[in-house]
Amino acid sequence: MGLVTATFVTACNSQPTADSSDSSAPTTVSSANAKELKLLYWQAPTTLNPHLSPGTKDREAASLILEPLAAYNEAEELEPILAAEIPTLENGGISADNTTVTWKLKEGVKWSDGEPFTAEDVVFTYQFITNGEVGATSGEFYGEVQSVEAVDDLTVKITFNRATPTPMNPFVGGSGMILPEHLFKDFLGAQARSAPGNTAPVGTNAFQVKEFKPGDTIIYEPNPNFRGEPPAFSTVELKGGGDAVSAARAVLQTGEADYAWNIQAEPAVIKGLEANARGEMAYVPKPMMERIYINFSDPNKEVNGETSQKDTPHPFLSEKLVREAISLAIDRETIAEQLYGEAGSVATNFLVSPEKYASPNTRYEFDLTKAAQRLDEAGWKDTNGNGVRDKNGVEMEILFTSSVNPVRQKSQEIIKQNLESIGMSVELKSVEAGVYFGDSTNPDSVNRFNSDLQLFAFDSETPEPDSYMELYACDQISQKENQWSKENSSRYCNPEYDALLEQLNTETDLAKRTALFVAMNDLLIEDVALIPLVRRSDAYALASSLTNLEFTPWAASTWKLNEWGKT
Amino acid sequence: MGSYLLKRILIAIPTLIAISMVIYLVLALAPGDPLGELANSPSITPEIRENIRRVLGLDQPIHIRYVKWATAFITGNMGYSFVNPVQVSQLILQRLPTTLWVVGSAYLVSVLIAFPLGILSALKRHSWLDNLITTFAFAGFSIPPFFTGLIFIIFFSVWLGWLPSIYDSTLVITDLGGFVTQAKQSILPIAVLALFQTAVLMRYIRAAVIEQLNMDYVRTAYAKGLSGWQVMTRHILRNALVPVVTLIALDVPAVFTGALVTEQVFRVPGIGSLLIDSIVRSDTPVVMAITFIYAILIVLFNLLADILYGVLDPRIRYS
Numbered sequence: 001m002g003l004v005t006a007t008f009v010t011a012c013n014s015q016p017t018a019d020s021s022d023s024s025a026p027t028t029v030s031s032a033n034a035k036e037l038k039l040l041y042w043q044a045p046t047t048l049n050p051h052l053s054p055g056t057k058d059r060e061a062a063s064l065i066l067e068p069l070a071a072y073n074e075a076e077e078l079e080p081i082l083a084a085e086i087p088t089l090e091n092g093g094i095s096a097d098n099t100t101v102t103w104k105l106k107e108g109v110k111w112s113d114g115e116p117f118t119a120e121d122v123v124f125t126y127q128f129i130t131n132g133e134v135g136a137t138s139g140e141f142y143g144e145v146q147s148v149e150a151v152d153d154l155t156v157k158i159t160f161n162r163a164t165p166t167p168m169n170p171f172v173g174g175s176g177m178i179l180p181e182h183l184f185k186d187f188l189g190a191q192a193r194s195a196p197g198n199t200a201p202v203g204t205n206a207f208q209v210k211e212f213k214p215g216d217t218i219i220y221e222p223n224p225n226f227r228g229e230p231p232a233f234s235t236v237e238l239k240g241g242g243d244a245v246s247a248a249r250a251v252l253q254t255g256e257a258d259y260a261w262n263i264q265a266e267p268a269v270i271k272g273l274e275a276n277a278r279g280e281m282a283y284v285p286k287p288m289m290e291r292i293y294i295n296f297s298d299p300n301k302e303v304n305g306e307t308s309q310k311d312t313p314h315p316f317l318s319e320k321l322v323r324e325a326i327s328l329a330i331d332r333e334t335i336a337e338q339l340y341g342e343a344g345s346v347a348t349n350f351l352v353s354p355e356k357y358a359s360p361n362t363r364y365e366f367d368l369t370k371a372a373q374r375l376d377e378a379g380w381k382d383t384n385g386n387g388v389r390d391k392n393g394v395e396m397e398i399l400f401t402s403s404v405n406p407v408r409q410k411s412q413e414i415i416k417q418n419l420e421s422i423g424m425s426v427e428l429k430s431v432e433a434g435v436y437f438g439d440s441t442n443p444d445s446v447n448r449f450n451s452d453l454q455l456f457a458f459d460s461e462t463p464e465p466d467s468y469m470e471l472y473a474c475d476q477i478s479q480k481e482n483q484w485s486k487e488n489s490s491r492y493c494n495p496e497y498d499a500l501l502e503q504l505n506t507e508t509d510l511a512k513r514t515a516l517f518v519a520m521n522d523l524l525i526e527d528v529a530l531i532p533l534v535r536r537s538d539a540y541a542l543a544s545s546l547t548n549l550e551f552t553p554w555a556a557s558t559w560k561l562n563e564w565g566k567t
Numbered sequence: 568m569g570s571y572l573l574k575r576i577l578i579a580i581p582t583l584i585a586i587s588m589v590i591y592l593v594l595a596l597a598p599g600d601p602l603g604e605l606a607n608s609p610s611i612t613p614e615i616r617e618n619i620r621r622v623l624g625l626d627q628p629i630h631i632r633y634v635k636w637a638t639a640f641i642t643g644n645m646g647y648s649f650v651n652p653v654q655v656s657q658l659i660l661q662r663l664p665t666t667l668w669v670v671g672s673a674y675l676v677s678v679l680i681a682f683p684l685g686i687l688s689a690l691k692r693h694s695w696l697d698n699l700i701t702t703f704a705f706a707g708f709s710i711p712p713f714f715t716g717l718i719f720i721i722f723f724s725v726w727l728g729w730l731p732s733i734y735d736s737t738l739v740i741t742d743l744g745g746f747v748t749q750a751k752q753s754i755l756p757i758a759v760l761a762l763f764q765t766a767v768l769m770r771y772i773r774a775a776v777i778e779q780l781n782m783d784y785v786r787t788a789y790a791k792g793l794s795g796w797q798v799m800t801r802h803i804l805r806n807a808l809v810p811v812v813t814l815i816a817l818d819v820p821a822v823f824t825g826a827l828v829t830e831q832v833f834r835v836p837g838i839g840s841l842l843i844d845s846i847v848r849s850d851t852p853v854v855m856a857i858t859f860i861y862a863i864l865i866v867l868f869n870l871l872a873d874i875l876y877g878v879l880d881p882r883i884r885y886s
Contacts, residue, residue: 040733044844046651190621198652213661214651215844216836217737239733241844242834246720246732254724256733434849 035234037566038257039558040247044215044240049198050177051129051136056556059174060261061238063556064220065112065203068176069103069122069156070168072554074284076354076463078168082106082117082178082204084154087168098163098508103171105154111180112208112223119150122171124181127188134192138175140467145170165508166464173462173555178204206231206562216240231562245269251541252279258566260541261557264407267341270539279544283342283537284551287353288459290344290411292330292531294323297491299399299450306480308449310491315394317452321378323528326453328371329418332364335411336534343539347532350472350524353553354463357517362525372422382423389423396424399451401444403436408455411533415455440484447484454489457536463554466504469520472529474498492529575873579866586862587637594851595629623649636855645856650848655856658841665736666825666837669753673760674822678815681765685772686799692777700769707766716759716832723755730755734835756833760826764818771814775807782806808879816872820864824857 045061047053069083078086084104087093093102109117126148129136146159148170158170170176180202187195199212206228207220220236239257247260252273263270263281274280294317295308303309316322332346348362375381380389380396389396398419402408409430416426429451431444436456440447446454460468470476474495476488497520504516524530540557542549547565551557620626624635639646645655688697724732731752740746779785780803788798825839834840838857845853876883 049652052652193652194647195652211737213736213836214648214653214658215841216661217735219737237735237737239735239834241836241840242733242831246832246834249720249725250733254728254732256724256731434847438849 035232037233037236037561037564038259039236039238040242040250040257040260041238041240042242042244042247042260042262045218045238046214047198048201048209048212048218049179049195050174051125051134051138051179052193052198053137056174056262057240059177060556060558061218062177062201063174063205063558064207064236064238064561065201065205065209065223066177066179067203067205068173068178068555069105069171070176071173071559072463072552074550074552076356076554078172080106082109094167098165098167099160101158101160101167101170102151103156103158105156106227107154109204109227110225111182111202111204112225113180113202114225115180115182115202116153117178117180117204118153119156120153121178121181122156123148123150124185124188125171125177125179128179128184128192131188131192133189136192141166141169141172141175141462163506163508165504165506165513166462166466169462169464175461207236210235226562228562232565236561248273248281248541251543252276252281255279255543258543258546263539263541264343266339267337267343270341273541277544279542281342282540282542282549282551284540284553284557285345285353285535285537286459286553287461287463287465288457288536289347289352289532290408290455290457290534290536291347291350292326292415292533293446293449293454293456293490294326294492294528294530295449295452295454295490296493299452304480308491310477310479310493314452316380316391316396319378320528321374322380323531325371325374325378325422326419326424327528327531328365328367328374329422330415330531330533331366331418332533333366335414339407339410340534340536343537344534347535348525349521349532350530351460351465351468351517351521352532352535353460354465356463357465357514357521359518359521359525361518361522368418368421375422380423387423388425398424398426398453399429400426400453400455401429401431401436401451402455403433404430405433411455440478445484447478447487447489449478449489449491455533461554465517469501469504469517472497472524473501490529494523494527494529497523572870572874575870579870582866583859583863584637587640587859588633590855590858590862591633591636592629594854595632597849636852640856640859646852648845648850648853650845650850650853655852658853659838659856659860662825662836662838662841663823665734665835666830666839667822669734669756669830669835669837670760670822670826670839672753673757673826674764674818676757676761677764677768680761681768681772684765685769686776686804688769689773689776689780692773704766704769707762708770710762711828712759712763712826713828713832715762716755716829719755719759720832732833734833736836756826756829756835759829759832768811768814772807772811775810776803779803779806805879809876812875812879813872816868816875817865819868820861823864824861 041057041060043055043057045058047058048062048065050059050062050066067081070078070080070086073079080086082105084106085091087101087103089096105119111117126142126145128134129139130142144160144164146161148156148158151157160167171178183197183202184195199214200209202208203223206223206226208223209218210221211219217240218238222230222234244263245265248263248265248270250256251258251260253276255278270281296314296318297308297310298312298314299308301307301312303312336344336346346364348364349359351357351359375389380391382389384390400412400416402412412428416428419426435442435444436446438445442448443450446456458471471487472490472492473488474493476486477491477493478484478486478489500516500520500523504513507513507516538557545567547567548563550560550563552559624632636646648655648658651658684700688700691697720732723730732755734752734756738745738749740749785798785803788802823838824842825837827839827843829835830837830839831843841853842857
């Protein structure tokens with residue numbers, strides 16, 4: 001099941017890491033009671049079972065309770081959480097032929113209700129995730145898994161279908177949180193969504209749920225059976241709803257909350273709020289990148305009942321010179337600086353993260369004259385004097401879509417100006433996110449891609465982005481025959497790229513994998529299969545009184561909340 | 568009276584059925600997919616998506632879905648939310664007390680302010696007092712609640728630091744301190760809502776009273792030596808009240824649906840914010856339940872208003 005690893009994010013944002021620890025202003029209103037921690041989420045969590053929701057907000061809320069076997073930290077290294085150690089080739093945890101992984105679990109770990117945590121829980125979690133009736137949303141990393149078995153109470157053995165370059169994907173990070181078997185075993189099937197454990201889960205992490213009001217508030221209290229140091233807070237309150245700016249204000253200006261998640265706001269607004277010295281913003285660069293998708297097929301020609309059919313080349317975007325011209329004409333720096341501020345930086349790569357795989361060979365160039373020259377060279381000239389370039393009777397008219405989101409609409413405006421200055425005509429369109437990212441058979445959905453250019457963000461959830469690379473594979477082309485369920489909406493197909501992808505699927509040597517990732521990235525960028533715009537960071541508003549914070553791009557921001565403190 | 572009531576109730580039933588069909592159809596035909604968020608996730612294969620659709624009952628044709636929903640609703644079962652793993656009734660019950668408290672007290676406050684001010688400005692019409700009250704009313708009426716909400720937050724929460732801008736729904740009132748906290752966090756949303764509603768009500772009461780003031784019976788009442796207070800309470804108000812009662816009766820169901828904007832601004836977890844969230848996430852069962860309960864309340868309170876006419880005005884008799 002070669003599915004592309006990625007998550008659309010409709011309204012999240014991101015950028016460079018913060019000195020997440022505390023700074024100045026020791027006394028704030030809220031720190032009077034140092035035992036209570038208040039978190040603000042402008043999207044309210046609706047379920048506490050991370051495997052039944054694709055939303056980041058729900059994983060954020062669940063990760064105070066549930067834990068994976070391990071997670072990647074900011075340095076892209078695996079840290080054991082429920083595992084006693086990280087399996088490697090050296091310690092024999094990963095078999096020499098890369099077909100099995102054996103995890104040793106920590107001893108003496110208990111669920112918050114006192115039941116012991118064992119390898120059976122891991123096996124059960126695998127069954128839960130892969131059971132079709134359950135409809136779990138985190139199945140993408142388990143497709144290559146042949147079996148998961150409990151060798152003994154503290155040993156789990158994962159066997160893969162074939163030698164895999166990414167043996168550490170299952171049970172790691174946000175999609176790998178382990179569920180308690182004793183709570184969910186009667187709900188392994190279509191009734192999974194009505195399991196009581198979804199609203200009051202029992203977990204192994206430092207907190208348990210005291211009260212859960214779906215779509216509103218969650219109150220956590222310490223888990224009495226937690227294996228480690230008890231957390232510094234006797235109560236954690238997670239309040240949902242509202243909007244991002246007022247959430248930031250509550251932390252940075254009025255001090256009513258200690259932490260606000262995922263703040264996307266204009267740099268000027270943030271600056272004004274930070275001036276109060278009650279707190280500051282922290283930026284964690286994510287693997288998420290805003291990019292322009294280029295339609296390689298013709299959205300205006302209908303073939304066999306579908307437009308944007310893969311065998312009908314686009315009248316001008318299929319020409320490389322034209323794509324280069326567009327790439328040269330877009331002022332990415334203005335977009336990154338004016339609209340994202342510290343929460344974004346100019347992107348030049350398809351694969352922006354992890355660092356070890358990011359290509360050093362690409363660079364950003366903004367040159368309108370050069371862009372115009374490319375178009376002249378390709379024979380696109382304004383022959384009828386209407387201000388728009390044309391060739392063989394085809395006008396360079398572009399329909400440019402994105403989802404409804406103030407920052408995206410402003411980006412669209414800037415890009416429209418850029419492209420019109422080199423003689424194209426651009427019409428903008430914005431589609432409500434529920435429709436845009438929703439049912440793929442809807443004519444306005446991203447997968448149908450019935451326009452010429454589209455703008456949104458996409459990311460890779462793990463630092464082993466093999467499935468992310470499938471985004472431009474020929475067999476991932478989104479068409480009527482697959483109900484537009486595949487992700488290659490650009491209908492880009494390059495045999496050279498596919499050949500590299502095939503090598504990547506079996507390559508386990510780090511140096512060779514790095515070379516392949518860089519080669520594939522450079523190929524897409526050189527061919528202008530897409531135009532990277534801005535690499536985003538998650539922005540968190542933090543009260544100055546918080547201490548000992550640690551974030552990672554590869555797990556929920558709450559992954560180490562049990563270690564947070566407050567002065 | 569009895570047969571009138573029966574007739575009205577019998578008319579209400581087909582009305583409600585028609586309303587429910589229209590809402591159901593609109594929701595079913597609206598773009599956006601309850602599986603939107605799920606469809607996004609690359610790990611959801613078409614088979615899994617079909618499974619989820621079947622679990623949610625979305626694979627059946629719309630008329631079957633409607634009949635199933637309607638029969639379940641009659642027995643009080645509003646189904647499961649698509650998004651939250653709980654029953655719709657549970658969700659609504661969780662949100663209802665907050666909404667009734669905030670929006671209900673706001674309405675009460677505005678009625679209490681609007682009556683004296685409205686009567687006063689009618690009696691002293693075109694005086695400086697009337698002009699002042701009218702200016703206040705137009706300001707309250709024309710400034711949108713999200714704006715007054717922001718101004719209040721900046722003034723009372725940010726600058727003065729007196730009142731919180733975030734509503735805490737988990738507060739349990741066990742002592743006086745708890746009550747004070749509850750009162751403090753309710754002041755801002757109630758003030759914002761009351762400002763708007765007072766303005767509407769006051770203008771309405773003023774117009775209703777002025778209409779009566781020039782009537783012959785008022786002159787007669789004064790002529791036979793009644794005091795101003797007696798004329799107002801016994802004669803003018805009783806007549807002026809009839810249209811005002813209609814307005815208030817029709818506003819009461821709106822208390823149930825909460826305040827869409829104000830709840831968002833102050834993070835009040837009421838029915839209004841639940842409705843908005845559910846619409847955004849295409850959570851059809853929740854949207855359907857809230858809008859339909861609203862429809863039932865409207866029909867009910869319409870009936871109630873008609874009955875109240877008879878109590879207020881002895882000339883109105885139903886038979």
